[in-house]
Amino acid sequence: MENEKLPRREREKLRQRQEMLSAALDLFSLKGYHNVSMNEVAEKAEFAIGTLYKFFQNKEDLYKALLLQLCDRFEEALTQAISEPDDEIEKLRNYVRVRLERFRANIKIVRLFLAERRGASFNIKAGLDEEIRKRHHIFLHKIASIFETGIGTRKFKRIADPFSLAVALDSTIDAFLLLWLDLPEHHSYPEDPDAILNIFFQGLIDS
Amino acid sequence: MENEKLPRREREKLRQRQEMLSAALDLFSLKGYHNVSMNEVAEKAEFAIGTLYKFFQNKEDLYKALLLQLCDRFEEALTQAISEPDDEIEKLRNYVRVRLERFRANIKIVRLFLAERRGASFNIKAGLDEEIRKRHHIFLHKIASIFETGIGTRKFKRIADPFSLAVALDSTIDAFLLLWLDLPEHHSYPEDPDAILNIFFQGLIDS
Amino acid sequence: MENEKLPRREREKLRQRQEMLSAALDLFSLKGYHNVSMNEVAEKAEFAIGTLYKFFQNKEDLYKALLLQLCDRFEEALTQAISEPDDEIEKLRNYVRVRLERFRANIKIVRLFLAERRGASFNIKAGLDEEIRKRHHIFLHKIASIFETGIGTRKFKRIADPFSLAVALDSTIDAFLLLWLDLPEHHSYPEDPDAILNIFFQGLIDS
Amino acid sequence: MENEKLPRREREKLRQRQEMLSAALDLFSLKGYHNVSMNEVAEKAEFAIGTLYKFFQNKEDLYKALLLQLCDRFEEALTQAISEPDDEIEKLRNYVRVRLERFRANIKIVRLFLAERRGASFNIKAGLDEEIRKRHHIFLHKIASIFETGIGTRKFKRIADPFSLAVALDSTIDAFLLLWLDLPEHHSYPEDPDAILNIFFQGLIDS
DNA sequence: GATGAATGAGGTTTCATTCAT
DNA sequence: AATGAATGAAACCTCATTCAT
Structure with missing residues (x-):
């Protein structure tokens, strides 16, 4: 490219x-x-x-380069996912769908990421995790703005502040994926984005 | 004791x-x-x-002993939290409240735990992380049964299966806490359990 | 005692x-x-x-005390063995017999001794092995004097100098015992002193 | 080479x-x-x-490699020594001579070997000593076959079974060498193979 | 430019010995 | 007098990094 x-x-x-x-x-x-x-x-x-x-230059440098590259690709795919549709609900569906897809395609990446995103890696001395969390943060704001817009257009109720909703949705996706990763035999892979979204939509959507 | x-x-x-x-x-x-x-x-x-x-006996042994002790304490506190009240909604409020309290009191513990619970630690050869995740899993089922009961008594709508609700709530609590841990200056500490619970309650509670 | x-x-x-x-x-x-x-x-x-x-006082001291005690007992038994009979041939027979007996009774001791007697132990910094070898040496001279006397009385031919004969007999006994120790299933235990002595007696005895 | x-x-x-x-x-x-x-x-x-x-790979590996290399060289030299002459007596003389030569040239090696050959080393977990003793054993059989042949051709009397003779000769050589090693000032180096061989030959040789 | 042999700091772990109780 | 918990020097071994070829 x-x-x-x-x-x-x-x-x-x-x-x-x-x-x-x-x-x-x-x-x-x-x-x-x-x-x-x-x-x-x-x-x-x-x-x-x-x-x-x-x-x-050294082992740390290799690790950083690796993580940042993965980060780039991930962001790119997700940004595109929420850009395409006009409708906010569709944006969210698309977002969840791409998350699930990416996950399945790059399971190897996931564990690596989570270690860094959760600040639980301790692998790198100088704040790579911080950079990754910052970028994650920025991305959360993008999701938050979808909620924001949806609330503005009365598509969504303001059941919580938009950023909080983004955090909740994002972490819930992670949790489901990890569940499946840990115990694939006990938990079916969450194919349908709505299975997750519904938890939030029930209270969220202004019907 | x-x-x-x-x-x-x-x-x-x-x-x-x-x-x-x-x-x-x-x-x-x-x-x-x-x-x-x-x-x-x-x-x-x-x-x-x-x-x-x-x-x-060795470094690994020390680490295991440490994690399992922390695990014990955590479980004990949380189990007590959801045992005391009769009402399901109060149980959940209590659960979230104790999670927040414990977290604040033992921030040091949190990072350690997340590394293991997310399966991202790679520190221990023979499945300590697995044991910890299993215990977490068991605990999630306890939360799930609160939702189950609540649904049975028509206090809650069945907006999703109870275990999924438990997973969503649990991970969302984590996410909020980590947010505050990473950027305490930008995010106020989530004092009020309802701030988190409302996200789910809006759709959940049968009014 | x-x-x-x-x-x-x-x-x-x-x-x-x-x-x-x-x-x-x-x-x-x-x-x-x-x-x-x-x-x-x-x-x-x-x-x-x-x-x-x-x-x-320390580990070395314990080891020394152990070896010297074993040495004492061994010497005592062997000295007695060669004191009792009058006849030189009987003395030698007795000597070989007691060696075989002692060996069987104290196999544990044997390996320990050989390590020291062969100067191959390296366990002790300051010349314990030397002391043990010196005592072994003194004992060899006692055996040599049996040959000497036997030669003097024309019971034996002077096929070699007496000390050499003592060395040869002594080491040959060791070798047979070790053989049996290593491979007990392949080599029968040398019950009969004459089985060993004959090798030397054939040339030695003046008939 | x-x-x-x-x-x-x-x-x-x-x-x-x-x-x-x-x-x-x-x-x-x-x-x-x-x-x-x-x-x-x-x-x-x-x-x-x-x-x-x-x-x-580790300390044990180094030790094994060292011992086996020494073993190889030793065997090679001795095997050659008993291959060259036709006459059995000459074979034995050659054997003793090469033992004495090798010993003098490689005194450092000797102590190491004896520790292993006598099963008194305890240095190595998994039977290196066993391998060395096995190889020694095989070599003893080669010496035994010299006696065997000599007996077959009536050069030697059957004063004992050939393997026993090999054991006796072999251990006697060791003993003399160790004597000289321990107390070089008291015992002259056994230059002449016959000094040792005569002890056995007196009874052995059919004159 | 690519190679990989050589380096040695630093990690985990053991165990002979001491000394307060 | 007997105890055994505490000590810490020193062993084995790994691996990130360098640099001569």
């Missing part, structure tokens, strides 16, 4: 970088930051350890 | 053990499991490293 | 000391000096670790 | 490995397995501790 017009050398480099990030993702999400060595990452990516260090 | 009648030696031992666990809690919750050395814990607890190892 | 007339207190002490040595023997011969901790010894002997240190 | 045609990198690696083994031999044979730390070995070999661990 962003590397269309780059010289061959540069494109090649980006591809290598991506392979390293991909190997890192596999390993980190499987075993956790501290249980993965740089040698392992290099080996999985099929590069020499020295080459890995050419691309990323 | 449980050590009232023990011989002096035993009481002393328990006190020491508790001091070690306390030091471990401080450090683990501040820096994360992998960024805390056993020497640090021993130093903070003001014991020699060998003494620490007399009480806990 | 040596504690017959001692006051009760002293006798008790000797008994305790003996129990400690006995526990130490069991453990050292089973697992080797470095793989046995002082706590283990104390526990096996059913004393507190502090008490063990009252009797023996 | 075996690394003639290897690429430079590989040859270099083998040389380094050999240096480590050599340092380990010096230290182990001087102080014993348990009294030598990996750091010491690394320092003596003039490598970093990490490099040592690149070559040997």
Whole structure:
């Protein structure tokens, strides 16, 4: 996408970088930051350890780069999801749907993210988690503004302040997904966005 | 509480053990499991490293003991909270209130717990996180049964299945607390249980 | 034996000391000096670790005391064995017989001894092995003097110098016993002293 | 010998490995397995501790590699010694001679070996000593077959079963060498193989 | 530019020994 | 006199990072 017009050398480099990030993702999400060595990452990516260090200053740097890239993709997909429809209810449905889809497609990513978003990772000394939480925060405000608009147009009742609603919805989605992740045999995958949304819509929607 | 009648030696031992666990809690919750050395814990607890190892077989053992103790206390407080009132709505209010109280009193604990409950810790080889999640799960069912009863007595509408409601409420409480934990200056501490409960009650309560 | 007339207190002490040595023997011969901790010894002997240190200054001291005691007993038995008969051939037979008996009765001791006698133990910094080897040496001279006398009385031919004969006989006994110790199922226990002695007697005896 | 045609990198690696083994031999044979730390070995070999661990998985692995290499060399030399001459008496002379030579050249090795061969080492958990004793055993059978053949051709009398003779000869050589090792000033080095062999030959040889 | 061998600080854990009770 | 809890030096081993090739 962003590397269309780059010289061959540069494109090649980006591809290598991506392979390293991909190997890192596999390993980190499987075993956790501290249980993965740089040698392992290099080996999985099929590069020499020295080459890995050419691309990323140190282990922390690799981890940050990985998380921020995932963050970018996630945000992009979700932002698009809430941009497309006009109707607020549809926006929310779309949002939940894309969350569920993304989750299923990138289960490896999820655990990694949650560790950071919940501020429970302790992996990184200097505030990567803070950056990620800030970006999450910004995104929550986007969701909040959907509620806001919906309330303005009398589509929704003001059962709580919009930001709170965004927080509640967002965390509830997470919780359902984690439930399924932990005990896939006991909880069916929440295919239908409305299964979650209804909890809120019952009181929310002004009928 | 449980050590009232023990011989002096035993009481002393328990006190020491508790001091070690306390030091471990401080450090683990501040820096994360992998960024805390056993020497640090021993130093903070003001014991020699060998003494620490007399009480806990190894680092993992210390961590497990710490988490399970916290888990016990948490469960006890919450179970009591939902046992006292008769009314379902009051039970839920009590539950949320105790969650908020406990949280404020034990912020150090929270980060530690979330890491485990979200399955994002990777700290422990053999499924401590699994045990903690299982216990959380059991507790969710207790909350679910409050909703169930409430639905049975027509106090609540069946806007979703009770377990889902429990999950949604539980995760929403977490989310609000974390928000306040991350950005205490931007979000006032959610003193009032109803601020959270209303989101669900609006649709839930059969008026 | 040596504690017959001692006051009760002293006798008790000797008994305790003996129990400690006995526990130490069991453990050292089973697992080797470095793989046995002082706590283990104390526990096996059913004393507190502090008490063990009252009797023996340190681990090395305990080991030395143990080995020297075993050495004493061994020497005593063997010295008696070669004192009793008049005839040189009988002396040697007696010697071999007692070696075999003692061995069978105290297999635990054997490995311990060999480690020291072969100078292959490295367990003790300051020359315990040297002392043991010296005592072994002295004993070898006693055996040598049997050969010497036998040669003097024309009972034996001087097929080699007497000390060499003693060395050869002694080491050969060891070797057979070890063989049986290592592979008891493949090598029958050398019950008959003559089975070993004959190797030497064939050339030795002046017929 | 075996690394003639290897690429430079590989040859270099083998040389380094050999240096480590050599340092380990010096230290182990001087102080014993348990009294030598990996750091010491690394320092003596003039490598970093990490490099040592690149070559040997752990301390036990290093020890095993060392002993088995020594074992190989020893066996090779001795096997050759008994292969060359046709005559059985010459074979035995050659065998004793090479034992004496090897011993003198590699005194450091001897103590190490004896510890293992005598089953008195306790250094290694999983039966390295057993392997070494097995190999020793196999070698004893080779010596036994020399006696066997000699008996078949009436060169020797059947004064004992051939394996017993092998055991006796072998252990007697050890004993003489150890004597000289312990007290070099009192016992002249047994230069002449016949000094030992005569003890057995007197009765053995059919004249 | 890529490589991967070498480094060594720092982690976990053990255990001989002491000393207050 | 006996106890055993407490100590901490020192062992083994890992892995992030560097740098000569």
